[in-house]
Amino acid sequence: MAKRLYILSSGAGGVDFMTLEARKAIEECEVVVSYVKYAKELKELLIGKEIYTSGMTKEIDRCKEAIESARSGKTTAIISNGDVNVYGMATLVVELVDEMDLWDEIEVITIAGVTSxxxxxxxxxxxxxxxxxxxxxxxxxxxxxxxxxxxxxxxxxxxxxxxxxxxxxxxxxxxxxxxxxxxxxxxxxxxxxxxxxxxxxxxxxxxxxxxxxxxxxxxxxxxxxxxxxxxxxxxxxxxxxxxxxxxxxxxxxxxxxxxxx
Amino acid sequence: MAKRLYILSSGAGGVDFMTLEARKAIEECEVVVSYVKYAKELKELLIGKEIYTSGMTKEIDRCKEAIESARSGKTTAIISNGDVNVYGMATLVVELVDEMDLWDEIEVITIAGVTSxxxxxxxxxxxxxxxxxxxxxxxxxxxxxxxxxxxxxxxxxxxxxxxxxxxxxxxxxxxxxxxxxxxxxxxxxxxxxxxxxxxxxxxxxxxxxxxxxxxxxxxxxxxxxxxxxxxxxxxxxxxxxxxxxxxxxxxxxxxxxxxxx
Incomplete structure (x- = not known):
């Protein structure tokens, strides 16, 4: 079975803006990769998970971390505030997975959200x-x-x-x-x-x-x-x-x- | 206390696309007004509630029903698929409430959602x-x-x-x-x-x-x-x-x- 990588929209604002689909995906994950601030907001959902955070301009680092985590066999989510397709992480993740031609190795699933x-x-x-x-x-x-x-x-x-x-x-x-x-x-x-x-x-x-x-x-x-x-x-x-x-x-x-x- | 009228986005697709905020709002409601199809999709959330449904071109009827229900003192939600602001019910509800000048009588709360x-x-x-x-x-x-x-x-x-x-x-x-x-x-x-x-x-x-x-x-x-x-x-x-x-x-x-x- 391919390893799952969720590109996950956390919605605009705190936990209340997330969809049920996004919550279920997070529950399923062993690893969550996120910008520091959003990890703090979602902390009640992240208990017991391996968490990788980094700062504002470290998008490529986070994407690579998430991809490597999924490749290593751990179900992983990389989190974007708002919707992942609206200036969010979807582009960079898809671009990197495509560049490295990992489509057979990782199952990439995108979860839509409420945009700001x-x-x-x-x-x-x-x-x-x-x-x-x-x-x-x-x-x-x-x-x-x-x-x-x-x-x-x-x-x-x-x-x-x-x-x-x-x-x-x-x-x-x-x-x-x-x-x-x-x-x-x-x-x-x-x-x-x-x-x-x-x-x-x-x-x-x-x-x-x-x-x-x-x-x-x-x-x-x-x-x-x-x-x-x-x-x-x-x-x-x-x-x-x-x-x-x-x-x-x-x-x-x-x-x-x-x-x- | 003013009576609440929720203009509620149910998200694109079924229950999984709803936000937690939207689910909480529905839980709080006594009355739910909806296009027939969406009421069916959400039926597990609507148990025990008073439900008013109507068909495709009956938007004005539904808005008026929702407004009158809120005026009568029942917390009410009117449901739009996707996001209420994207060709959804927000416009008509706000337009009617404004036309009838009911702002002091009803507290209108809009809940954003995932647009298609x-x-x-x-x-x-x-x-x-x-x-x-x-x-x-x-x-x-x-x-x-x-x-x-x-x-x-x-x-x-x-x-x-x-x-x-x-x-x-x-x-x-x-x-x-x-x-x-x-x-x-x-x-x-x-x-x-x-x-x-x-x-x-x-x-x-x-x-x-x-x-x-x-x-x-x-x-x-x-x-x-x-x-x-x-x-x-x-x-x-x-x-x-x-x-x-x-x-x-x-x-x-x-x-x-x-x-x-």
Whole structure:
């Protein structure tokens, strides 16, 4: 039997955001490989397991550790916060397993999760509803010009937009480009969120003009902030949450009957 | 105390895709309102609860039922498959509660979930990795021209794309427009998926040319199919799964050190 390697989404936030599927996979594992912070959050699930943790920029180390652990015959999980496919560990694990051609040796199973964008959306009413685009502003692995182009096209298409990794202390240019594009369209509601599902959860509803005004000095925008930008129809509800209507109530009356012109 | 109304994501697929948060919320409820099919899937969680179900086009009825139930003092959940914010019930509930100005009377709590796009992605390697756009081809509430424009812009931005509600028996035009746009870019890997996480799960990896060739007669494309379109970098792995590289291994060598030019 091939040895199992789970690429596992722990969901945005703490243990409550995990799926049952993810919990069962962890139960089955002998070894869990994780970024330090997430291992701490999941510690009640990791009792009795062999745990390998490392820091922020050690992704390749963790992947290799997880692969070698599975190869040695131990059922292993490598953990990604949010969803593994959204700027998570899936790519690097699959890339390495493919590069080393280990497909016959290891059974790789991916477990989907709640991505931060949708966790944030759940805190502020119904901000998405319509088509949306997810963009990371990290230029560590993506060309700045391509990031800028994607922001421009997403705004042109009136997508609701989720921005991951907006800026770090040393990396501000893509964020500045993003603000420049944002200033070309009408003002719209914006959500700034961090640590959703965690004790330090912070969610602020504001607007694009506020982002533009505060520029790169905005105190709430860091590497781990998620920004949700509404589309041109997104509005505030009477209690200050967000709503992007789908036009349902324009077309149907409250009884559910098609309105007559 | 305000009465609670949960807008609850049941996750893509059966009970295993639900989060612990969603399960706890259901446990707390006296009344559960759901589309017939999802109530059947969750039946083990619904024992002893008052259940209100209705069919496909009865969304407004279900929302009103859920709202009235919460107003009458019963903790209530209205269930959406996948995530409630992705073409789910969040919009309509929030819109109705706002229209009727019931914010002081009902406490509305939204529970995020795993959306189908990410559930599908988890079945086929690491197809996302990069920025992505989610588009519904249903023109029931969205203008056909806007849908077409969004498809065009998403391809122009080289986003990985998730297509929801591709076509129905009577609604084929937006799907035809989508194929027209797809034929303007280079061939790329495509995933056609239905019923992910369910007994009838079906996931096929193919390419855009296959979609274009079979046109609107494609036997696998229905209203409940999800289509994932890779970007220009998405490729097949040695075992036939998908990988959209992030360029990590171009920039760093396998030891995790930055490569020197």
């Amino acid at each position: 964008f949708l966790a944030v959306a759940s805190r502020v009413g119904a901000p998405v509803s319509q088509d949306f685009a997810i963009i990371s502003l990290s230029d560590r692995l993506t060309d700045k010009e391509l990031i800028k182009k994607r922001v421009r096209l997403a705004l042109e298409g009136d997508f609701v937009i989720g921005i991951y990794n907006p800026k770090s202390k040393t990396r501000v240019e893509p964020y500045r480009d993003f603000l420049k594009e944002l200033s070309k369209v009408d003002d719209r509601p914006v959500v700034i969120a961090s640590n959703v599902g965690r004790a330090k959860e912070r969610v602020t509803i504001t607007n694009s003009q506020d982002l533009i005004d505060k520029d790169i000095e905005h105190p709430d925008i860091t590497m781990s902030t998620l920004i949700l930008v509404g589309n041109s129809n997104t509005k505030l509800t009477k209690n200050g949450l967000l709503l992007t209507p789908r036009g349902y109530l324009n077309k149907y009356d409250l009884s559910g009957e098609l309105k007559k012109d | 796009f990410l559930a599908v992605a988890s079945r086929v390697g690491a197809p996302v990795s990069q920025d992505f756009a989610i588009i519904s081809l249903s023109d029931r509430l969205t203008d056909k021209e806007l849908i077409k424009k969004r498809v065009r812009l998403a391809l122009e931005g080289d986003f990985v794309i998730g297509i929801y509600n591709p076509k129905s028996k009577t609604r084929v035009e937006p799907y035809r427009d989508f194929l027209k746009e797809l034929s303007k870019v280079d061939d790329r890997p495509v995933v056609i998926a239905s019923n992910v996480g369910r007994a009838k799960e079906r996931v096929t990896i193919t390419n855009s040319q296959d979609l274009i060739d079979k046109d609107i007669e494609h036997p696998d494309i229905t209203m409940s199919t999800l289509i994932l379109v890779g970007n220009s970098n998405t490729k097949l792995t040695k075992n036939g799964l998908l990988l959209t590289p992030r360029g990590y291994l171009n920039k760093y060598d396998l030891s995790g050190e930055l490569k020197k030019d």
